[in-house]
Amino acid sequence: HSMGGLVASHYFAMGKPQRRKVNTFLSLGTPYLGSEQASNAVLTGNISGFIANVFVSEEIRNLCPKLDSIYALLPYEHLWRSSLAVYDFKGSSQSFSFEDEEQLLAEYTKGYNQQQHDKAKRNKELLFTKKGKHISELVNSYYLAGDGQKTVTVINLPKNADLSTTL
Numbered sequence: 590h591s592m593g594g595l596v597a598s599h600y601f602a603m604g605k606p607q608r609r610k611v612n613t614f615l616s617l618g619t620p621y622l623g624s625e626q627a628s629n630a631v632l633t634g635n636i637s638g639f640i641a642n643v644f645v646s647e648e649i650r651n652l653c654p655k656l657d658s659i660y661a662l663l664p665y666e667h668l669w670r671s672s673l674a675v676y677d678f679k680g681s682s683q684s685f686s687f688e689d690e691e692q693l694l695a696e697y698t699k700g701y702n703q704q705q706h707d708k709a710k711r712n713k714e715l716l717f718t719k720k721g722k723h724i725s726e727l728v729n730s731y732y733l734a735g736d737g738q739k740t741v742t743v744i745n746l747p748k749n750a751d752l753s754t755t756l
Contacts, residue, residue: 590617590618590619591617591618591619591620592619592620592658592661592662593619594616594617594618594619594620594621594725595619595620595621595661595716597614597616597725598619598621598716598723598724598725599712599715599716601614601724601725601727601728602715602716602724608727608728611728611729612729613728613729613730613731614725614728614729614730614731615730615731615733616725616730616731616732616733617733618733618734619732620662621716621723621725622664622665623662623663623664623665623713624662624663624664625664627659627662627663627664628663628664628690628693628694630649630653630659631650631653631654631659631663631694631698631701632650632693632694632697632698633646633650634646634647634648634649634650634653635649636649650698650699651699651700653698654698654699654700654701654702655700657705657709660702660705660706660708660709661709661712661713663694663706663709664687664690665713666687666710694706
């Protein structure tokens with residue numbers, strides 16, 4: 590689920606011997622393209638509109654740049670979807686280009702670590718084949734998405750399914 594799908598993807602990227610050990614990969618809500626929400630959290634301290642943000646947004650802004658995982662969740666440049674990159678930054682709501690986002694992160698984020706961001710970018714590139722396919726497509730994979738996307742709502746398992754090893 591979520592970041593776990595990215596961790597599994599890095600395992601797949603290690604090579605064929607690792608991928609051969611995987612019978613089936615089920616991905617639940619993994620942000621393969623990064624998350625515009627991660628940028629928003631770093632810049633504003635707002636995490637998915639939780640009411641608690643009113644009270645802790647500054648603490649969140651201070652914490653985010655210290656988390657390796659936040660850099661892994663920032664959106665990919667070549668897969669940037671500017672129509673989804675909406676922020677409440679500087680009291681406005683507008684779409685930003687990838688370059689705008691990079692500049693905002695560097696200029697306005699307390700404790701921003703450019704080296705960590707660059708390392709995360711290099712690691713993300715490992716997750717795509719030379720033909721542009723995600724590395725998880727090289728194993729038997731099933732994807733269940735989220736974040737406003739229609740997805741599977743019911744999974745029917747055989748009556749004799751061993752749930753301890755099924756999911």
